[in-house]
Amino acid sequence: xxxxxxxxxxxxxxxxxxxxxxxxxxxxxxxxxxxxxxxxxxxxxxxxxxxxxxxxxxxxxxxxxxxxxxxxxxxxxxxxxxxxxxxxxxxxxxxxxxxxxxxxxxxxxxxxxxxxxxxxxxxxxxxxxxxxxxxxxxxxxxxxxxxxxxxxxxxxxxxxxxxxxxxxxxxxxxx
Amino acid sequence: xxxxxxxxxxxxxxxxxxxxxxxxxxxxxxxxxxxxxxxxxxxxxxxxxxxxxxxxxxxxxxxxxxxxxxxxxxxxxxxxxxxxxxxxxxxxxxxxxxxxxxxxxxxxxxxxxxxxxxxxxxxxxxxxxxxxxxxxxxxxxxxxxxxxxxxxxxxxxxxxxxxxxxxxxxxxxxxxxxxxxxxxxxxxxxxxxxxxxxxxxxxxxxxxxxxxxxxxxxxxxxxxxxxxxxxxxxxxxxxxxxxxxxxxxxxxxxxxxxxxxxxxxxxxxxxxxxxxxxxxxxxxxxxxxxxxxxxxxxxxxxxxxxxxxxxxxxxxxxxxxxxxxxxxxxxxxxxxxxxxxxxxxxxxxxxxxxxxxxxxxxxxxxxxxxxxxxxxxxxxxxxxxxxxxxxxxxxxxxxxxxxxxxxxxxxxxxxxxxxxxxxxxxxxxxxxxxxxxxxxxxxxxxxxxxxxxxxxxxxxxxxxxxxxxxxxxxxxxxxxxxxxxxxxxxx
Numbered sequence: 197x198x199x200x201x202x203x204x205x206x207x208x209x210x211x212x213x214x215x216x217x218x219x220x221x222x223x224x225x226x227x228x229x230x231x232x233x234x235x236x237x238x239x240x241x242x243x244x245x246x247x248x249x250x251x252x253x254x255x256x257x258x259x260x261x262x263x264x265x266x267x268x269x270x271x272x273x274x275x276x277x278x279x280x281x282x283x284x285x286x287x288x289x290x291x292x293x294x295x296x297x298x299x300x301x302x303x304x305x306x307x308x309x310x311x312x313x314x315x316x317x318x319x320x321x322x323x324x325x326x327x328x329x330x331x332x333x334x335x336x337x338x339x340x341x342x343x344x345x346x347x348x349x350x351x352x353x354x355x356x357x358x359x360x361x362x363x364x365x366x367x368x369x370x371x
Numbered sequence: 372x373x374x375x376x377x378x379x380x381x382x383x384x385x386x387x388x389x390x391x392x393x394x395x396x397x398x399x400x401x402x403x404x405x406x407x408x409x410x411x412x413x414x415x416x417x418x419x420x421x422x423x424x425x426x427x428x429x430x431x432x433x434x435x436x437x438x439x440x441x442x443x444x445x446x447x448x449x450x451x452x453x454x455x456x457x458x459x460x461x462x463x464x465x466x467x468x469x470x471x472x473x474x475x476x477x478x479x480x481x482x483x484x485x486x487x488x489x490x491x492x493x494x495x496x497x498x499x500x501x502x503x504x505x506x507x508x509x510x511x512x513x514x515x516x517x518x519x520x521x522x523x524x525x526x527x528x529x530x531x532x533x534x535x536x537x538x539x540x541x542x543x544x545x546x547x548x549x550x551x552x553x554x555x556x557x558x559x560x561x562x563x564x565x566x567x568x569x570x571x572x573x574x575x576x577x578x579x580x581x582x583x584x585x586x587x588x589x590x591x592x593x594x595x596x597x598x599x600x601x602x603x604x605x606x607x608x609x610x611x612x613x614x615x616x617x618x619x620x621x622x623x624x625x626x627x628x629x630x631x632x633x634x635x636x637x638x639x640x641x642x643x644x645x646x647x648x649x650x651x652x653x654x655x656x657x658x659x660x661x662x663x664x665x666x667x668x669x670x671x672x673x674x675x676x677x678x679x680x681x682x683x684x685x686x687x688x689x690x691x692x693x694x695x696x697x698x699x700x701x702x703x704x705x706x707x708x709x710x711x712x713x714x715x716x717x718x719x720x721x722x723x724x725x726x727x728x729x730x731x732x733x734x735x736x737x738x739x740x741x742x743x744x745x746x747x748x749x750x751x752x753x754x755x756x757x758x759x760x761x762x763x764x765x766x767x768x769x770x771x772x773x774x775x776x777x778x779x780x781x782x783x784x785x786x787x788x789x790x791x792x793x794x795x796x797x798x799x800x801x802x803x804x805x806x807x808x809x810x811x812x813x814x815x816x817x818x819x820x821x822x823x824x825x826x827x828x829x830x831x832x833x834x835x836x837x838x839x840x841x842x843x844x845x846x847x848x849x850x851x852x853x854x855x856x857x858x859x860x861x862x
Contacts, residue, residue, distance in 0.1 A: 304574070305574070307570075308544070308570050308571055308574045311568055311570055311571060312547055312568065312571060333432050333433050333434075334432070334433075334434065334494065335432070336431070336432055336434045336435060336495070337434055337494050337495065337498055339387075340483075340486055340495070340498045340499070340502060341498060343387065343390065343479055343482060343483075343502055344483075344498060344501055344502045344505060346390065346479065347476060347479040347480070347483075347502055347505045347506040347509070348505050350472050350475055350476060350479075350509065351472075351476060351505060351506065351508060351509025352509075353472070354472045354473075354476075354509055354513065355509060355512055358515050
């Protein structure tokens with residue numbers, strides 16, 4: 197019973213925080229809400245028996261990636277101008293149509309999910325089991341994911357370089 | 372992972388090796404032409420690997436399925452990548468860019484496509500699709516000058532990310548319904564899951580189809596296609612149209628056949644609606660296009676509508692499963708080769724000048740560049756499905772499968788679509804045959820430029836050789852298809 201209460205509390209926090217993350221005009225405020233939402237999702241992971249996924253969610257998403265986001269936004273220094281632009285983008289006439297369509301889909305999904313019976317019992321999956329699965333049957337997935345990261349890295353390096361060079365930085369290679 | 376499994380993975384291993392060698396080469400000394408040679412050698416090695424792996428067909432872990440069918444498409448996609456590589460050699464050259472990254476991204480994207488083709492599990496489907504996509508975003512935005520490529524890349528990135536999210540949600544719902552992630556596992560448990568809770572399975576599959584439909588740019592999900600086709604550098608557009616779409620269709624076929632999803636009537640009705648809309652709207656919107664890349668974009672929408680007809684025929688049981696597989700093999704091969712031929716010509720005519728993609732700049736091409744013009748003519752005839760070209764045999768397959776399964780609505784849409792298609796395909800051929808005099812309104816400045824271009828083209832004869840080669844293959848598949856049909860039947 198306690199678990200169910202905790203689950204609903206965490207789920208409510210996650211939903212509210214996500215909605216707030218979407219509607220804030222200040223980018224930093226939105227990000228803080230996004231971090232709260234990710235933390236709430238981590239609690240849910242923990243409750244359904246995936247402590248390792250919960251830890252990763254906090255360490256990687258709420259920790260590393262979000263901190264990176266915060267740094268980038270601070271460096272861009274959007275300030276009041278960014279707020280105004282966001283406010284312009286958040287006019288009801290812009291989001292009303294898509295929101296209505298999304299609401300229809302959301303209602304359908306709620307119905308679909310309401311037809312599912314929840315898991316009867318949950319067993320905790322330890323970090324060791326995750327590791328055994330990743331480097332056992334799914335070892336190819338790990339390798340392909342590494343290539344995926346390489347592609348992302350090389351792509352962002354190339355796209356970012358043109359701005360570095362324009363500002364007088366050089367990556368040290370020949371021209 | 373024993374030696375047998377490694378042998379089966381030979382094409383993937385060779386591509387990964389090429390990526391590593393390219394990185395080492397770039398860190399030692401940056402040199403475009405060395406990187407080009409390494410990439411070409413790597414792709415050739417992977418081609419050899421695809422042939423070598425035929426002796427070791429087997430499932431490799433739960434993620435990949437190495438079989439003859441997949442290896443054939445691997446070969447085809449490697450050929451398409453080689454053509455892209457040859458076309459890329461002369462693009463962006465004037466901008467003095469370092470292209471080592473481009474070649475690396477090309478190899479990684481091909482690697483993603485090969486994984487996608489051989490995937491037998493949702494994890495490998497997603498990873499392959501993302502690897503191919505992430506490398507493609509950067510390839511589309513590769514030219515440093517101009518806003519167009521960047522704009523196209525952002526559009527593709529944002530919409531593609533949305534599609535991936537929907538795909539993932541679909542996977543989650545299917546997993547909730549069946550408790551399986553491998554195609555075969557889904558196939559085993561789908562009917563039980565459907566009896567227990569039909570909505571869950573159908574909602575999940577519909578979301579997966581929406582995600583895949585985005586990559587194939589079939590009609591409700593087609594909005595990005597013309598802008599991305601137009602904005603991307605021409606060789607990359609050719610790559611997107613052949614490698615990316617071809618690999619995704621192969622993956623869709625595997626998912627459908629092994630997951631036995633063709634048994635559900637409501638899904639097939641939805642797919643039929645998508646196919647009809649793609650055939651009609653794709654062809655309809657292509658009619659008024661002045662830019663040849665946009666025209667080819669709309670035409671590709673229609674072609675994937677035709678291909679879906681074959682997939683839909685699976686559920687009606689009128690045609691044998693073997694014939695359906697053979698039709699998909701033939702149509703997709705013909706489509707990929709024809710598209711390559713078309714983009715090879717567009718890339719060599721327009722070069723880096725994106726303004727030269729208008730149909731008007733193809734006026735009188737027969738008198739200026741006869742080899743390129745004949746290659747484009749054959750490509751257009753093949754797209755339209757005129758006899759003696761590969762496209763005709765492909766369309767013949769689609770129609771015969773459709774008639775055997777009595778899909779009259781789809782056949783009607785196909786015929787109307789093809790009839791509209793003939794108009795705009797022939798329009799390009801007509802423009803090319805116009806005499807040089809009728810394009811006399813070209814300014815003197817322009818003609819001077821053209822002459823300079825012709826002088827340049829004399830040295831760049833590799834593009835003519837490529838055009839001739841692709842023209843011969845497309846014609847050969849259309850005039851003497853028997854060996855290939857027998858080959859496709861054995862796959």
